[in-house]
Amino acid sequence: MENLTQSIQGVPLNHYILLSTIIFAIGVIGVLIRRNAIVIFMSIELMLNAVNLLLTAFSVHHNDPAGQVFVFFIMALAAAEVAIGLAIIVMIYRNTNSTDVNILNKLKW
Amino acid sequence: MSISLFYFVAFLTIFFSLLVIFSKNPVHSVLYLIVTFFTFTLHYIMLNAQFLAIVNFIVYMGAIMVLFLFVLMLLNLNEGSIGSKSNLLKMVGVIAGMCLIITLVGSVKALNDSDPLILQTQDLGLVKNLGKVLFSKFLLPFELSSILLLSAMVGAVLLAKKDIKQG
Numbered sequence: 001m002e003n004l005t006q007s008i009q010g011v012p013l014n015h016y017i018l019l020s021t022i023i024f025a026i027g028v029i030g031v032l033i034r035r036n037a038i039v040i041f042m043s044i045e046l047m048l049n050a051v052n053l054l055l056t057a058f059s060v061h062h063n064d065p066a067g068q069v070f071v072f073f074i075m076a077l078a079a080a081e082v083a084i085g086l087a088i089i090v091m092i093y094r095n096t097n098s099t100d101v102n103i104l105n106k107l108k109w
Numbered sequence: 110m111s112i113s114l115f116y117f118v119a120f121l122t123i124f125f126s127l128l129v130i131f132s133k134n135p136v137h138s139v140l141y142l143i144v145t146f147f148t149f150t151l152h153y154i155m156l157n158a159q160f161l162a163i164v165n166f167i168v169y170m171g172a173i174m175v176l177f178l179f180v181l182m183l184l185n186l187n188e189g190s191i192g193s194k195s196n197l198l199k200m201v202g203v204i205a206g207m208c209l210i211i212t213l214v215g216s217v218k219a220l221n222d223s224d225p226l227i228l229q230t231q232d233l234g235l236v237k238n239l240g241k242v243l244f245s246k247f248l249l250p251f252e253l254s255s256i257l258l259l260s261a262m263v264g265a266v267l268l269a270k271k272d273i274k275q276g
Contacts, residue, residue, distance in 0.1 A: 010112050010225045010226075010227075011112060011115045011225060011226050012223045012224070012225050012226070013223035013224065013225075013226055014217060014220075014223040015115070015116075015119070016226070017217050017223075018214065018217070019119045019122065019123070021209075021210055021213045021214060021217070022123055022210060023122060023123065023126055024209075024213075025206045025207070025209045025210045025213075026123070026126045026127060026129075026130060026206070027126075027130075028205070028206050028209055029130060029202055029203055029205075029206035030129065030130030032198075032201075032202030032203075032205060032206065033130070033193075033194055033198070033199045033202040033203065034130065034193075034194075035191055035193060035194055036135055036191045038135055038138075038177065038180065038181060038184075039129075039130070039135055039138050041177070042129060042130075042138055042139065042142050042177065043129070043130055045142065045169075045173070046126055046129065046130075046142070046145070049145075049146065049149050049169070052149070052161075052165075053149060053152055053153075056152075056153060056156050056158050056161060056234075057156060057226065059158070059233070059234075060156050060157070060158070060226060060228060060233065060234075061224075061226055063229040063230060063233060065233060065234070065238055065239055065242045066242065066246070066247075068158055068160070068161055068233075068234055068239055069239060069242055069243050069246075069247050071158075071161055072160075072161070072164065072239070072243070073247075073250060073251075073254055075164060075165070075168055075169070076254045076257065076258060077254070077257065078169075078173070079168060079172065079173060079258070079261075080257050080258055080260075080261030081261075082173050082176060082177075083176070083261050083262065083264075083265040084261055084264050084265055084268070086176055086177070086180045086265075087264070087265040087266075087268035087269040088268060089180065089184075090180060090183070090184070090268075090269050091268055091269065093184050094271075098191065099184060099191065100191045
């Protein structure tokens with residue numbers, strides 16, 4: 001384990017910020033270009049994970065365990081969000097026989 | 110072990126997350142997402158956040174991905190059942206994402222050059238250290254998150270249950 005953690009010695013904090021930015025933007029692009037509601041959900045998971053990684057990197061940088069506790073709370077929140085979201089998707093599928101978000105663009109109007 | 114390990118894992122993360130959003134079949138998307146989360150676990154190990162690495166491995170790669178895959182299999186979505194957005198909308202989406210990257214990168218560049226990340230204490234991300242913080246400073250949020258999980262469970266069961274009056 002010591003060998004592995006030696007490998008981050010010297011990675012600038014900026015590079016962690018860049019990596020998280022790129023992954024967050026990939027999540028945003030996924031939400032914008034896909035029509036399948038489940039893939040949109042997966043993009044949201046990508047965004048949450050990018051933020052988690054950045055919080056951990058800052059936690060190590062400032063030598064403060066609070067950041068890693070925040071990540072723990074975000075994971076609990078993501079689990080709740082996925083459970084509710086997938087239940088909603090199952091319900092939508094029961095009504096429309098599809099998970100295409102374009103079918104629901106006007107809700108019930 | 111050298112500094113290039115980080116860049117290799119970072120490359121893998123970006124590559125597989127691109128595959129997640131661009132693969133046509135949603136089942137492939139879920140599988141690529143599992144690989145992406147595994148690379149996140151590697152990042153946590155490299156940051157010596159061992160507790161988060163294990164939690165990420167169990168919760169994300171285990172529980173959440175099984176949930177995704179299960180729903181996907183249950184809904185029986187074929188590859189062509191959901192069309193894709195028009196090329197114009199795709200281009201607009203990609204350009205909007207690029208603009209987000211440029212804005213954030215520009216604001217990071219405006220800062221001074223960052224110091225290299227150095228692990229000051231070896232036991233920062235260990236269970237013992239995090240548990241002490243979690244059950245002293247963050248006790249109230251911890252209890253609130255238990256209420257959140259309980260309400261999410263009740264809500265999911267209520268939503269997924271068939272309506273008895275109609276059905």
